[in-house]
Amino acid sequence: MRTDVRTYAGGDTTVERMALEAGALGYGAIVSVGGPPMTCGAVRVIPGVYVAAEKPNQALAAVRRAAEGTFVTVRLGEQGFNRAAAGFAGVHALSGVYRCRRNSFDHVAARTAADRGVAIELVLAPLVRERGGLRQAALRRYADVLVLHHRYGFPLVLGSGARSCLDLRAPRAADALCRLFGLDEDGVEAALTGVETLMSPTLPVRVVE
Amino acid sequence: MKPRPPTLRANRRYLLVRIAPVSFVPDGKPLYLAIAEAVSALYGDAGAAVIDQAVVAVERGHAIVRCRRGEEERLMAAVATVSAVDGTACALHPRAVSGTILSLRDRLVPPPESVLLDETVDGEIVRQRRRIGAARVDVIEHDYKGERVVYFETIHPEER
Numbered sequence: 001m002r003t004d005v006r007t008y009a010g011g012d013t014t015v016e017r018m019a020l021e022a023g024a025l026g027y028g029a030i031v032s033v034g035g036p037p038m039t040c041g042a043v044r045v046i047p048g049v050y051v052a053a054e055k056p057n058q059a060l061a062a063v064r065r066a067a068e069g070t071f072v073t074v075r076l077g078e079q080g081f082n083r084a085a086a087g088f089a090g091v092h093a094l095s096g097v098y099r100c101r102r103n104s105f106d107h108v109a110a111r112t113a114a115d116r117g118v119a120i121e122l123v124l125a126p127l128v129r130e131r132g133g134l135r136q137a138a139l140r141r142y143a144d145v146l147v148l149h150h151r152y153g154f155p156l157v158l159g160s161g162a163r164s165c166l167d168l169r170a171p172r173a174a175d176a177l178c179r180l181f182g183l184d185e186d187g188v189e190a191a192l193t194g195v196e197t198l199m200s201p202t203l204p205v206r207v208v209e
Numbered sequence: 210m211k212p213r214p215p216t217l218r219a220n221r222r223y224l225l226v227r228i229a230p231v232s233f234v235p236d237g238k239p240l241y242l243a244i245a246e247a248v249s250a251l252y253g254d255a256g257a258a259v260i261d262q263a264v265v266a267v268e269r270g271h272a273i274v275r276c277r278r279g280e281e282e283r284l285m286a287a288v289a290t291v292s293a294v295d296g297t298a299c300a301l302h303p304r305a306v307s308g309t310i311l312s313l314r315d316r317l318v319p320p321p322e323s324v325l326l327d328e329t330v331d332g333e334i335v336r337q338r339r340r341i342g343a344a345r346v347d348v349i350e351h352d353y354k355g356e357r358v359v360y361f362e363t364i365h366p367e368e369r
């Protein structure tokens with residue numbers, strides 16, 4: 001099931017309409033930050049929590065407050081914060097790599113994210129909305145994340161960052177945009193369909209006596 | 210001017226894109242300018258010259274955009290970065306790629322007609338709620354600046 005992991009409730013589009021439009025584009029689910037859990041037509045709306053904190057302890061407190069069944073994303077920041085955030089229990093994805101400094105998401109954070117099964121979210125909004133230097137910086141950061149992804153194997157997820165249904169992009173368009181920084185078709189498909197695995201990870205077998 | 214023989218002509222590919230929102234029907238020239246700006250911003254002048262994009266037709270809620278064969282992926286990425294045409298917010302969603310315009314016209318499914326549900330007047334601003342298809346409702350605002358969609362909502366299943 002293809003999922004857009006970043007849409008926002010509270011823009012000019014209702015959550016139901018966002019789900020309808022996403023369904024028309026070929027998505028089976030959307031994560032709606034601030035939205036309620038629901039199913040609209042054939043599209044499942046997963047409520048999302050976006051944690052933007054300055055310090056790791058503030059972020060951890062916010063992650064612990066998140067309700068069961070929500071998709072929890074933490075905004076990346078400085079290097080120390082990123083290393084800590086990659087190890088938080090209950091976090092599904094780390095976002096905002098495009099606005100980080102170069103190398104602030106480094107190999108240590110990448111290894112921790114891979115060990116904990118935490119995904120890195122690639123938001124298409126900076127590629128769509130920005131022009132010039134900001135878009136070039138986003139492409140560089142995403143290409144850098146891709147190098148770490150191939151080395152350490154942490155999952156990737158894709159989100160449009162849509163506040164309006166006009167900001168949604170079809171999987172085909174997402175595929176074309178991801179080619180700009182080197183993510184191939186299989187990688188895009190894995191990133192679009194990886195949310196279910198993140199929400200219900202495969203745990204080691206436990207012996208219950 | 211004598212046309213070139215077919216074997217010497219450049220091979221083309223045609224991209225069918227759906228224009229959202231439904232109520233927005235851009236002219237060909239502003240749409241071409243928006244796509245050309247997006248292509249130039251993404252690939253530069255040299256890339257734009259290779260892609261050689263052009264808007265062939267705008268009809269029934271869709272546009273057909275032409276490019277050189279082999280460049281359709283790059284054109285698709287550039288088209289995905291278009292977020293406004295002539296100052297009006299919109300989105301262009303790629304639907305299909307083909308070597309002929311005819312086959313794209315065969316695949317073209319026109320969007321449903323919009324139906325006026327109600328209208329409110331607030332000074333010089335007129336707001337219309339228009340239903341599109343079974344569930345979609347667009348709130349369209351008309352003022353001295355023109356017409357634009359300000360809110361996207363749905364109609365309750367019991368009211369359909």
